[in-house]
Amino acid sequence: MNLNPKFPLFLPGVKNNSNENVSIIGANLREDITTVGYFVSGNGGLEIKIQNNYPTKEHSSFSEILKKFIQENHLEDVKRLGMAVPGPVLEGKSNPARLGWNLDVEDFKRDFGFERVDMLNDLESSAYGMALLEDSELDSIYTSGHLERGNVAILAPGNGLGEAGYFFDGQYLRPFATEGGHSEFSPRTNVEVEFYQFLNNIYGIVSWENVLSKTGLFNIYRFLRDVKRHPEPEGLADRLANGNFVQELYKAAVEEDVLICKIALDTFLEFLAREANNLTLKLKATGGLLISGDIAQTIREYINKDKFYEKYKISDKMEDMLKNIPIYLIKTNNTGLNGIALYTAYYQE
Known part of the structure; x- marks a missing residue:
């Protein structure tokens, strides 16, 4: 995997020969699946040698997963470890609520003997990983042909709502994390006020993550079913409860033309366009x-790009700026794993 010139990342360690041919374990820790990979750095890029998935909830700690990965693959003397986690990282520590684990880089240095351990918010890691994407992995929603100069926003609805960005310093892009997904949701129409009240009774403070995530899509669906009384076809409730909720809802909307599912996806995409505008x-x-x-990757074929773009650019005074900003949908889901490995290989102050 080599760097895409569309993403001129600030990676000063690329020029340091001591970062060549270094063995690295990268891990993307998620609520459902933790993905671990073994990488070797070289020529300013990465080569992935091994990649395994582990059900997160079946393990008591990430250390348990890490030991298993090392033992199963007979790895010895791995130099570096990088971890992408679904939450804020402060002074090398993180306690992601979705995982229930306490993580400290110093513990992994001590217990495993790594010479270097890094930990980043998962969407900041993903921002680094996006620099390794090929053009074919970028699906254009709207573009003038290439990424323009300037800051870049990143929006990622999944188990939670990830928000991050790149700061453009005049020459390089520098990824940074935010916790913007936890900012408060605001309704615009009378129906959305009803939806807000529905969520307020459940959560108290209603964040954008309560709307734009897997739980958020379920919230939209049950509001349509329980409050707006849209009919639910027989058997659908069991499918949604027992299968992959997003995939089953998408299948019902696209393959079976189920109205409540189509309205749920349309509503979700309208909210996604609005929060994309905000960010x-x-x-x-x-x-x-x-x-x-x-979620965006699962429902990608459903997205009406023109409609999304029109909803996205609505603004009180900033439409002239918004309408010229290119929008891409990322088609692959390995950016977090690849990104933390890239950072651990080449980032140096």
């Missing part, structure tokens, strides 16, 4: 908007 404005992301995450 782009807050970051002044004239360089582009990147949409990632499991």
Whole structure:
């Protein structure tokens, strides 16, 4: 995997020969599946040698998963470890609520003997990994042909709502994390006020993550079913409860033309366009908007690009800026894993 020139990342360690041919374990820790990979650095890029998935909830700690990965693959003297986690990282520590684990880079250095351990928010890691994407892995929703100069916004609805960005320093893009998904949701129409009240009775404070995530899509669906009284076909409730909720809802909407599922997806995409607008404005992301995450990838074929773009660019005074910003949907889901390995290989102050 080599760096894409569309993403001129600030990676000063690329020029340091001591970062060549280094063995690295990268891990993307998620609520459902933890993915671990063994990488070797070289020529300013990465080569992945091994990749395994582990059901997160079946393990008491990440250390348990890490030991298993090392033993199963007979790895010895691995130099570096990088971890992408679904939450904030402060002074090398993180306690992601979705995992229930306490993580400290110093513990992994001590217990496993790594010379270097890094830990980043998962969407910041994903931002690094996006620099390894090929052009074919970018699905254009709207573009003038290339990423323009300027900051870039990243929006990723999945188990939670990830928000991050790239700061453009005039020469390089520098990824950074945010916790913007936990900012408060605001309704615009009378029906959305009803939806807000529905969520307020459940959560108290209603965040954008309560709307734009797997739980958020379920919230939209049950509001349509329980409050707006849209009929639910017989048997659908069992399928949604016992299968992959997003995939089953998508299948019902696209293959079976189930109205409540189509309205749920349309509503979700309208909210996604609105929060994309919010994030782009807050970051002044004239360089582009990147949409990632499991949900966007699952429903990609359903997205009406023209309609999404029209909803996205609505603004009180900033439409001239918004309408010229390129929008891409990321088609692959390995950016978090690849990104933390890239950071651990080449990032140096």
